[in-house]
Amino acid sequence: MKNNLKDTITESMVVTGICLAAFYWICESFMYFFLEPEANIFQIFLGPDLFQIWTRVLVLCIFAIFGSHVQYTYNKRREADSELRESSEKYRTILESIEEGYFETDLNGNLTFTNDPFCKILGYPRNQLLGMNTREYTTPDTAEKISRIMGQVKQTRRPEDVPDYDVIRKNGRKAVLELSISLLTEKNGKPAGFRGMLRDATRRKETEEQKRLLETQLQQAQKMESIGTLAGGIAHDFNNILMGIQGNATLMQLKIESEHPNYEKIKNIEKFVLNGTELTKQLLGFARRGKYLVKITDLNDVIEKSSSLFARTKKEIQVHTDLHGEIWAAEVDSGQIEQALLNLYVNAWQAMPEGGDLYLKTRNILLDGSYVKPFKVEPGKYVEISVSDTGVGMDRETRKRIFEPFFTTKEMGRGTGLGLASVYGIIKSHGGYIDVTSEKEKGTTFTIYLPASEKKVVREKAVPTEMLRGSGTILLIDDEKMILDVGCELLEELGYTVLSALSGREALDIFQKNSDKIDLIIMDMIMPGMGGGETFDRLRNINPNIKVLLSSGYSVNGQASKILRRGCDGFIQKPFNLNQLAEKIGKIMGKR
Numbered sequence: 001m002k003n004n005l006k007d008t009i010t011e012s013m014v015v016t017g018i019c020l021a022a023f024y025w026i027c028e029s030f031m032y033f034f035l036e037p038e039a040n041i042f043q044i045f046l047g048p049d050l051f052q053i054w055t056r057v058l059v060l061c062i063f064a065i066f067g068s069h070v071q072y073t074y075n076k077r078r079e080a081d082s083e084l085r086e087s088s089e090k091y092r093t094i095l096e097s098i099e100e101g102y103f104e105t106d107l108n109g110n111l112t113f114t115n116d117p118f119c120k121i122l123g124y125p126r127n128q129l130l131g132m133n134t135r136e137y138t139t140p141d142t143a144e145k146i147s148r149i150m151g152q153v154k155q156t157r158r159p160e161d162v163p164d165y166d167v168i169r170k171n172g173r174k175a176v177l178e179l180s181i182s183l184l185t186e187k188n189g190k191p192a193g194f195r196g197m198l199r200d201a202t203r204r205k206e207t208e209e210q211k212r213l214l215e216t217q218l219q220q221a222q223k224m225e226s227i228g229t230l231a232g233g234i235a236h237d238f239n240n241i242l243m244g245i246q247g248n249a250t251l252m253q254l255k256i257e258s259e260h261p262n263y264e265k266i267k268n269i270e271k272f273v274l275n276g277t278e279l280t281k282q283l284l285g286f287a288r289r290g291k292y293l294v295k296i297t298d299l300n301d302v303i304e305k306s307s308s309l310f311a312r313t314k315k316e317i318q319v320h321t322d323l324h325g326e327i328w329a330a331e332v333d334s335g336q337i338e339q340a341l342l343n344l345y346v347n348a349w350q351a352m353p354e355g356g357d358l359y360l361k362t363r364n365i366l367l368d369g370s371y372v373k374p375f376k377v378e379p380g381k382y383v384e385i386s387v388s389d390t391g392v393g394m395d396r397e398t399r400k401r402i403f404e405p406f407f408t409t410k411e412m413g414r415g416t417g418l419g420l421a422s423v424y425g426i427i428k429s430h431g432g433y434i435d436v437t438s439e440k441e442k443g444t445t446f447t448i449y450l451p452a453s454e455k456k457v458v459r460e461k462a463v464p465t466e467m468l469r470g471s472g473t474i475l476l477i478d479d480e481k482m483i484l485d486v487g488c489e490l491l492e493e494l495g496y497t498v499l500s501a502l503s504g505r506e507a508l509d510i511f512q513k514n515s516d517k518i519d520l521i522i523m524d525m526i527m528p529g530m531g532g533g534e535t536f537d538r539l540r541n542i543n544p545n546i547k548v549l550l551s552s553g554y555s556v557n558g559q560a561s562k563i564l565r566r567g568c569d570g571f572i573q574k575p576f577n578l579n580q581l582a583e584k585i586g587k588i589m590g591k592r
């Protein structure tokens, strides 16, 4: 109001000046009228003489000029004031709308100005912050660092970045921030204080942390990959050797009576071969190379089968099952899943030396993207299997390393450290993942997630166990002479006539000549030159109805499943014994 009146007066200074001059003119005219009543109208209004007229015009001009000068100067000042107000308003809006906290301090570090984000970051109201020293809201380390940096900035006059600026919020919580600090100067260049810009460094830290984690994960994956390749290679060669030992032992056993003093020794050899086979199975599982026979499976069946076998042998463990009645089907190699579960049961048993409880539970679960992301699997429907024990549990350090191959806390000779590495490999190769929760003395829970399938479960009939003999001609293909010799003899023992080939090419020649005679082909999968896959296709080209049994100790990237999908009739894992071989052949030849 007061300002408005002032503005109106100053804006009309020219008019006011002219009015005052006119008032003076009129007063002069009146005075002259009273002093000289005889004067005429022109003399009264303009003045009696030229000098009087000039004086009046001069006064008029002086008032008008003075008025317009006052008005002009005032307008200029007002414009400058409003520009200043506008620019400081803009500056304020910018400072308040940025995410960063802005502050100014005096040379001792006492706050003289803050923006809203700064108050928000620290959690104090502005009036409490103003006057506060930087030491009061920073950690002792940061306070010391910052006073050093302030001295440096004052000296060099160059801004500095402080990447780890740790503050303590009003609620007592610590926050990690980034600070850029620079010098504030007076007009004459004398240092007046400091200005700083604060940024929340949590996100940067998280990104850095994520990057670091990804790098270690990658390194770990590469390490696992190369150990996996090595393990797979060893398993392959080892299985062939075991096959030779197993075959020879079986042949010897067939030739001697059970009373023979060496009969038990041969049985022992077979037992050792079995132990060896267990080891190569673990290696193959870990190398993710053991997945052969993928079928639509009811995982409850696999759990029931494996757990009842386990419960029978480990009486000191109480097994409790809680299996979902309508569990979704899953496409798995049930032999492999069984092996993974058995590894978990054995670990649980070893963790409960005085006995205890083992809880097995299944349920259907829908996992969304955010949940499965860290495990690098697809979101969707999963079957969850949890295996919990009431054993000794694990501390954090052990828990972090349990899936590493050869990591064991067991004494020498008791554990190879391959059990969980194998479980991990098996579950991964099925497109699932495994998680663990455990605390020292509080038991352990392993939770497996396997992708569910929309397809219906196909149940196979149980097979009787007595050995099946047969007749007919079999073509045996293997690049290892030792396997070929043992294989031929085993098959002959079963009553078959055998033709043998050391390579895919040789097999094709033999088959071409004898295709009407041969009833079944048993074929190795990994062979130099023409591999199992190509040999299979070419054999089928010659006779599309020929029955083929695939045999291997190893699989490269699901090669076995690929050949099986192309119509191969069966698969047998090396090393196998006479019973297993007889059974497979019988099944394919349609005897069972």
Ligand SMILES: Nc1ncnc2c1ncn2[C@@H]1O[C@H](COP(=O)(O)OP(=O)(O)OP(=O)(O)O)[C@@H](O)[C@H]1O
Pocket: 343, 347, 348, 351, 389, 391, 392, 393, 394, 398, 402, 407, 408, 409, 410, 414, 415, 416, 417, 418, 419, 420, 421, 443, 444
């Ligand atoms: N259920 C469990 N409770 C407590 N610790 C466990 C459990 N399962 C595994 N662990 C820990 O994880 C380690 C690695 O297990 P993993 O099965 O891979 O090897 P292992 O059992 O030591 O040897 P292997 O299985 O080859 O005989 C174990 O040595 C043990 O310390």
Ligand SMILES: [Mg+2]
Pocket: 343, 346, 347, 415, 418, 419, 420
């Ligand atoms: Mg184990």
